[in-house]
Amino acid sequence: MRNTVVIALGTLVLGFLAPIVLALLINQIGSKGVKGFVQTITYMPHFISTVVMVSLINIFLDPNTGMIGKLFPGQILMESTNAFAPIYWLTEVWQHCGWNAIIYLAALSAVDTSLYEAAKMDGAGRLQLIRYVDIPTILPTCIVLLIMNMGSVLAVGFEKVWLMQNAMNLPVSEVISTFTYRIGIIGFQFSYGTAIGLFNTIINFIFVVTANYISKRVTETSIF
Template sequence: MSSATKEAPVTGGKTASVAAKKPAGTVQENNATFGAKFKRQMQRNWVLYLMLLPAVFFVGLFAYVPMYGLQLAFRDFDPTAGLTGGKFVGLKYFQQFFETPQFWDIMRNTVVIALGTLILGFIAPIILALLINQIGSKGVKGFVQTITYMPHFISTVVMVSLINIFLDPNTGMIGKMFHGQILMESTKAFAPIYWLTEVWQHCGWNAIIYLAALSAVDTSLYEAAKMDGAGRLQLIKYVDIPTIMPTCIVLLIMNMGSVLAVGFEKVWLMQNAMNLPVSEVISTFTYRIGIIGFQFSYGTAIGLFNTIVNFIFVVAANFISKRVSETSIF
């Protein structure tokens, strides 16, 4: 037996060898506090944190500081007393909104316009991205992609002006097809017009993220599928769609946060006395009540209600997605 091997005394007919213990780690790593780690991170990446600082300041100033005014929803606003000087009234303005005769009409209009925009605006960019991805020529693909996302940069005022021009019953290229019917005054046509113009304006821009996901597909998958006799539809079904599915789910969850947040500017500019029964949504009603009617507390309560409902939709969509597909944003 080697002299380097030591044996412990025999107990019960068994010999136990004495093994040296491995160190669990350095004293510095085991005893480092959170503050020390943070300081070390700041010293290493201070340039990155410095670049992040303007964005943090911007978000804090325009997203969190205004939240101080949410207390107006629970107070009677008094201009002479400031935001915190009004009388506390609890849920008075929430109850007032729920009891207003327009409540269900406003909610119906908001949900119809928002859900139609959400569904079409979610499906159309995916289809467009899949079609563009099948174009073989890089030059043609880049041209098509550029043409489709350019409408995204058209301002809302210009977009509504174009809608009015195209749908004019006398001179409009589309309006003439309806034999003098004024589509902008039709209660049945308002929502479809809003949906289709939203898809046309933003479809190409929203497709960019799906094209980015498709660009990461291994080309060997396409080659292997083609060798097995797969056509274009089979390539899309078995290669492209599974690749972008996690991206689709994440974007859908994020879009659920704006289910009731129908864009104010476009709806407001498209409104007129004839289509008002179907075009009055939460955002325009809030503007009418809060700004034009000087009922700031009432308008704040409506806006807070809208935000809470959107937050619930996000949490619910994320929970369902996490249970079904194991893909979530938090």
């Protein structure tokens, strides 16, 4: 449970903020050609399968041949209990940040250009445009997506964690989904595995309802 919460919260925070920052930066690019190129490069990793992604992680972090692993001599990062969660967080952001930024870019495309012109006439720079025009525009979208993401706080992806696990990092990599697989499928305790899955679903549902209630009271934006 602790491992699941640590990995899930880190993924939620970074996976929520990174696409917003990326979308705001891409929106500041003036050239359509450059903007399209940057968008393509950033969302291409989203289409890499989980198996290939974990293979790339192992290659990059190899202590002998990996270009990142060589920066940490004497350490095998994939076996480190301290490095497992950061590796998971950063690779999740790298793989999905560009794809998740598309919806924010769509919201930013609806901004009235006259707002930018008026702000520039008042002496606003790029940071002021982002703060007073862009962020208020995408804020409702951010809130809705955050509420929806709260429904998967404890639903840490099984495939990636399972493929990244080994005997050395197991104390920090065992999450609810992999534990359910070991108990329910490998251990043939189907009723116990089902109970764990039901518990996970109920907790996620409570998170969604709570986040929606708080958002509705504070910002008057909600999904139901």
